[in-house]
Amino acid sequence: MDTALQALRPMGKWMIIDCVQEAGIDISAWSFRRKDGQPVALPQSNGGYCYEWSFRSNDRSIFLLCVWFEELRVDIRGRINFSGNLVAYADTLIRRLEKDPKNRNRTIKDPRISRAQHFNSTVQLAYLNSVPVRVVIVSGPVREIEDISSGNDRAVGRYLDGESWAVEQFDQDTGAFVLVRGSSSYQPLEIIGGGADTVSLSDVDVQVVSDQFLKENRSDAYTYNGIQRYRDPKVRELVLARSKGVCELTMVPGFKMANGGFYLETHHVVPLSEGGADTVENVIALSADAHRQAHYGADRDRLRRQCLEIVAERLKSL
Template sequence: MSIDFEALRPTDKWMIIDCVQSAGIDIAAWSFRKTDGRPVALPQSNGGYCYEWSYRSADRSTLLLCVWWERLHVDSQGRVCFSENLKAYADTLIQQLEKDYKNRNRTIKDSRINRAQHFNATIELAYMSSTPVRVVIVSGPVREKEDEGKERDRATGRQLDDQPWFVESFDDYTGAFVLVRGNRNPLSNATEATGVEEVSVQLETDVVSHTPVVDQFATNERPDTYIYNGVQRYRDSNVRRRVLARSGGACELTEVPGFPMSNGGIYLETHHIIPLSEGGLDTVENVIALTADAHRQTHFGVGRDELRVRCLEIVAARSPREFKNWN
């Protein structure tokens, strides 16, 4: 279906709070500061919310993303798409911070990291649950490097799109995704182009080639930082994905397959063998993929000390060549 791409450029500049409310997300929390719960004079200017890049309703049934009109494109099928990688963006920022001598104690924060990680998690949630996404289209100049850390509204236009979008693809290892405007309806689109028989073959191929392995944090919030010996440390969001890919969908301790989810994924749980609270590292060498039952045993089982040793041995024996779906 052809579309007037220029017509998507925002002609008005809505306040982001109005976009969020119009999408069906409760904005009551905007009336209070995130840090101490004190009331704010202007909810629409609440810095704890108005600069975010993604929003979710309390039950996560409504997902809202902010995308730049200047970074949209039309694909070969005439669809409007937004192709990005917010995970890689966040990882790059973390690496830059860690290389900075001033940040040797990992105490300097960059709000863009949390926003990019939240955006990436929202994309992943939409993809895993096949939930349509609402989109705020923002127009304006691309931020210059020296201005990146400034909290200011640089948008020249902002509007809530009246059409739903869907996440057509998401790479749970790299973070690359494609967001497409319109309802997901692969059967009707493919039938018109190729015929019913070819559609059936394509769907079967997709099921075989992409069976995502997810853990307990796929749809639940998890702090992006933790404290050890009084020092704040960042979690590496890539560790979980690498470990789950390494598992191949089976518990690395018991070799029992993870259970199939209603959305077609495989469920396992990621576990820090030596807890972060005990100085364990947030690395693939210290994280193992387990079934829910095995995970509980490592925490509460009678032989949990022996299980810790066994988990370390198993992970140490895994060669990088055994890691599946890394590339």
């Protein structure tokens, strides 16, 4: 085995909570149960967190992935890498579970599905935003998809790698990805806002992003308190560019469109009908589902406050 690769084999077994905290991610939520918010006796054993495969900081600036040492490889350039496809894993698992008589009504509840989906979206976010990722290297028998006992810990070794990794490749269609330890040759893709002209926002390139008004003939004029006002079309373009194709509320990428772009919807947090401003400070890019919740959800008042806070924080970082 390659000497550099062998040096990465875990010699001890860190608790996953320690890996997450060492990476700089807030672990205060581990002190409470996810389902009801009740305190737990041992945060490090909180089943709502300690069995996860990927983690993110609250501000989405830190991404942490757990990978198996036994699946690390050295490429022809001598770089240590890890490749996988959690979309295919989840799809295969779902198909197998559907064959179980217990799932004849297609109600499938298996934590590995949500863990795989979260892992995949974390990889995608890191790729789209060109953000390095931290990696927890785990050693032990790699879990097979047929293993139904998904709550036990098979790791015999675990630690947080001190080196950052990069998502060098990510296939938007299939979910296949490649993580490379250390520097990567990855270059950000060009981003076009509003599906029309290239939008420059603090010299940051973003993905091809379109919203619900791309092909809709909508008047730029609207009336508030009997006074005619006008929307600024550039606001939408700037907000879409700021989003980089990712819902700014849920941090889940928009779905991919036939033209290769990503679809999100622009939303005035404080509606124009209530006197809200048509400015980037009052507009957020949301997935279609999040947009409907912002309008009609039982917790729409809380979502409004949260959206305003998110936009304010994002503008500070530009």
